[in-house]
Amino acid sequence: MKAVETFTTDFESTLDLPDDNLNLLRRESFEEFKKHGLPTRKEEYWKYSDPSIISNLELEFVSSGQYEDENYDVILVNGKIVKRFKDCQMGDISEGLRSGNLGEDLFKKKDKPFLNLNNAFAINGCYLILESTSRQTIRILNLITNEGKYQAVHPRCVIIAKRNSESVIFEEFRIMGNGTSFVNSVTDVIIEDGANLEHIIMDDFAENTYHVANVCVKQYKDSNFVSHNFSMGKKFARRDFNVELNQSGANCNLFGLYFVDEENHIDHHTTIDHKEAHCNSKEHYKGILSGKSTGVFNGRIHVHPGAQKTDAIQNNQNLLLSDDAIIHTKPELEIYADDVKCTHGATIGPLDEKGLFYLRSRGLNRKEAQQILMRAYVNEIIENVSDEKIRSELMELILDRLPKGD
Amino acid sequence: MLKIENLHVSIGGNQILKGINLEVKAGETHAIMGPNGSGKSTLAQVLAGHEEYEITDGKIEYLSKDLLGMDIEERACEGIFLAFQYPVELPGVNNTYFLKSALNAQRKYRGEKEMDAMEFIDLIGDKIKLLNLNDSLLKRPVNEGFSGGEKKRNEIFQMAVLEPKLALLDETDSGLDIDALRVVANGINSMRKEENAIIIVTHYQRLLNYIVPDFVHVLVDGKIINSGDKNLALELEEKGYDRIVEEAKA
Ligand SMILES: Nc1ncnc2c1ncn2[C@@H]1O[C@H](COP(=O)(O)OP(=O)(O)OP(=O)(O)O)[C@@H](O)[C@H]1O
Ligand SMILES: [Mg+2]
Numbered sequence: 001m002k003a004v005e006t007f008t009t010d011f012e013s014t015l016d017l018p019d020d021n022l023n024l025l026r027r028e029s030f031e032e033f034k035k036h037g038l039p040t041r042k043e044e045y046w047k048y049s050d051p052s053i054i055s056n057l058e059l060e061f062v063s064s065g066q067y068e069d070e071n072y073d074v075i076l077v078n079g080k081i082v083k084r085f086k087d088c089q090m091g092d093i094s095e096g097l098r099s100g101n102l103g104e105d106l107f108k109k110k111d112k113p114f115l116n117l118n119n120a121f122a123i124n125g126c127y128l129i130l131e132s133t134s135r136q137t138i139r140i141l142n143l144i145t146n147e148g149k150y151q152a153v154h155p156r157c158v159i160i161a162k163r164n165s166e167s168v169i170f171e172e173f174r175i176m177g178n179g180t181s182f183v184n185s186v187t188d189v190i191i192e193d194g195a196n197l198e199h200i201i202m203d204d205f206a207e208n209t210y211h212v213a214n215v216c217v218k219q220y221k222d223s224n225f226v227s228h229n230f231s232m233g234k235k236f237a238r239r240d241f242n243v244e245l246n247q248s249g250a251n252c253n254l255f256g257l258y259f260v261d262e263e264n265h266i267d268h269h270t271t272i273d274h275k276e277a278h279c280n281s282k283e284h285y286k287g288i289l290s291g292k293s294t295g296v297f298n299g300r301i302h303v304h305p306g307a308q309k310t311d312a313i314q315n316n317q318n319l320l321l322s323d324d325a326i327i328h329t330k331p332e333l334e335i336y337a338d339d340v341k342c343t344h345g346a347t348i349g350p351l352d353e354k355g356l357f358y359l360r361s362r363g364l365n366r367k368e369a370q371q372i373l374m375r376a377y378v379n380e381i382i383e384n385v386s387d388e389k390i391r392s393e394l395m396e397l398i399l400d401r402l403p404k405g406d
Numbered sequence: 407m408l409k410i411e412n413l414h415v416s417i418g419g420n421q422i423l424k425g426i427n428l429e430v431k432a433g434e435t436h437a438i439m440g441p442n443g444s445g446k447s448t449l450a451q452v453l454a455g456h457e458e459y460e461i462t463d464g465k466i467e468y469l470s471k472d473l474l475g476m477d478i479e480e481r482a483c484e485g486i487f488l489a490f491q492y493p494v495e496l497p498g499v500n501n502t503y504f505l506k507s508a509l510n511a512q513r514k515y516r517g518e519k520e521m522d523a524m525e526f527i528d529l530i531g532d533k534i535k536l537l538n539l540n541d542s543l544l545k546r547p548v549n550e551g552f553s554g555g556e557k558k559r560n561e562i563f564q565m566a567v568l569e570p571k572l573a574l575l576d577e578t579d580s581g582l583d584i585d586a587l588r589v590v591a592n593g594i595n596s597m598r599k600e601e602n603a604i605i606i607v608t609h610y611q612r613l614l615n616y617i618v619p620d621f622v623h624v625l626v627d628g629k630i631i632n633s634g635d636k637n638l639a640l641e642l643e644e645k646g647y648d649r650i651v652e653e654a655k656a
Contacts, residue, residue: 354494355494355496357456357457357478357494358490358493358494358496359496359504359508360455360477360478360479360482361454361455361478361479361481361482361487361488362482362487362504362505362508362511362564362568363479363482363483363508363509363511363512363515363568364479364507364508364511365477365479365511366477366479368507368511369479372496372499372504372507373496373499375498375499376496376497376498376499376547377498379498380497380498
């Protein structure tokens with residue numbers, strides 16, 4: 001367990017901060033993490049993804065660097081804020097906890113190892129408060145710079161959408177350099193009564209990246225959340241997307257698109273907790289797998305007792321472009337209320353041969369025909385992004401990253 | 407232009423075509439008629455290059471080249487166009503974008519300059535009028551949710567834009583209302599030129615009133631059992647396949 005040892009040394013070295021209470025919280029989280037260590041495949045939720053592949057890496061904790069790009073309102077380099085957005089209240093996590101802008105709850109010990117690990121390190125991350133009057137689109141860059149090292153970074157972002165605010169947050173993860181990185185990111189999203197939030201999360205990583213991401217969303221009365229989850233994860237990518245519908249009238253709409261190639265691995269675990277009556281959730285995730293890649297989609301819908309009139313729809317579609325690619329897709333429904341509507345569906349298949357023949361019979365070659373069908377396939381997800389500029393940027397990038405066909 | 411010799415085709419182990427011989431010269435229009443399941447669509451699909459069919463014997467020459475050695479897209483670029491009996495729906499693929507991509511792929515193949523959006527819009531304007539096509543169909547995904555007749559009209563629209571040398575029309579008339587039939591037939595007639603040829607698969611004499619064929623062939627059980635001029639179609643209509651088959655045997 002080299003990794004855990006180096007996490008420990010690194011953790012100790014970051015404790016020389018003035019605030020005792022903050023360090024106490026962090027220490028509790030770290031102890032909790034250490035108690036259980038990294039999860040193994042013996043655990044149900046890690047059955048297909050083996051986090052122990054990072055345990056033998058000697059990872060050095062990094063939390064500094066500089067970068068500027070005028071296209072972004074907020075920039076974090078290796079988890080530390082280097083650019084602040086002037087038009088909203090924001091700050092770093094330690095400041096937020098000290099000032100009381102952030103509640104301690106988020107940083108108390110959790111039942112997920114990577115959340116605890118992030119909590120232990122995340123002092124330099126950022127929080128953003130979207131005021132009630134806010135009608136903003138904010139672009140956040142999470143940049144990881146790594147010139148040939150083995151490093152661990154723990155980016156953290158807390159987004160608080162105040163009552164009736166309406167905002168778009170585009171959170172982008174990028175890697176510069178060719179080192180080996182373990183990225184353990186956490187995004188918390190809190191959506192207060194009547195607020196509307198559209199959140200786009202996208203990663204575009206270099207080859208040697210191990211990315212574990214947790215997105216934790218808490219919704220309150222009559223709030224709306226639209227999520228776009230784009231993942232072009234590399235070596236190892238695992239994203240847990242958790243939405244709690246805590247009060248009635250809260251609705252969420254989750255779109256996801258992932259592709260993997262070569263021998264890479266991507267795993268999405270989504271959980272929607274319907275805790276109260278009259279909440280709707282819609283989920284549509286699509287994947288494209290090629291080469292010898294592996295994909296996992298585990299979609300959990302938990303309807304708690306009393307959450308009557310729940311309407312939950314889940315759909316997962318997968319395009320397998322090679323015989324050697326593997327996808328494990330599984331809906332997981334736990335329903336403890338009787339007056340609910342829950343539907344789910346999953347498909348796995350190659351590109352439509354009839355469609356390919358039709359396109360080719362008009363003069364397009366096989367590769368072009370495949371590209372046209374794939375473009376249509378991804379567009380069904382991308383087209384839901386409301387901001388036209390972001391949408392076309394995403395389309396361009398994603399088309400460039402699509403498997404090139406055979 | 408097209409010369410089919412002793413063509414034998416099977417699929418999934420079933421022999422469907424059992425020795426087809428057919429020659430089509432530039433400028434000619436041929437009609438192929440025959441009962442359900444006799445192999446008409448199979449023949450059309452094989453000519454277009456469908457890869458699922460197995461050619462067990464015979465050869466096909468197209469413009470003095472070996473057609474069977476050509477890829478699907480190569481055949482299209484060399485001027486073969488199949489109007490599908492069952493046009494394929496392509497969800498999410500915009501109809502205009504699709505057709506422009508196809509046209510440009512063919513132009514590129516022929517060493518011509520690719521068309522930009524403006525030039526393309528100009529080009530299709532006339533064809534839309536010719537076929538009395540509803541503009542909104544162009545903005546929708548290819549064939550998705552199109553009515554039967556709209557799909558057929560869209561096939562002929564594509565043909566009008568791509569201007570093939572050899573058009574294979576597989577039951578383009580089925581599903582068309584009376585007015586649409588006339589419009590579509592006009593569209594087809596407008597591409598009848600000295601240097602082009604058409605093969606029409608149909609069950610009805612109706613279409614042949616508008617597009618008068620030079621030759622009519624009767625395909626039964628994978629073989630052409632009878633060939634004649636336009637009057638053969640009238641005779642078929644009158645007597646039905648059974649009697650034609652009997653007479654052919656006699
Ligand atoms: N994949 C397949 N496997 C087995 N048999 C097939 C397959 N495809 C077609 N056939 C058979 O081949 C025969 C010829 O079919 P084809 O579609 O060519 O007929 P057709 O003459 O066009 O009929 P119709 O007038 O109904 O359109 C039919 O009996 C059909 O069932
Ligand atoms: Mg047919």
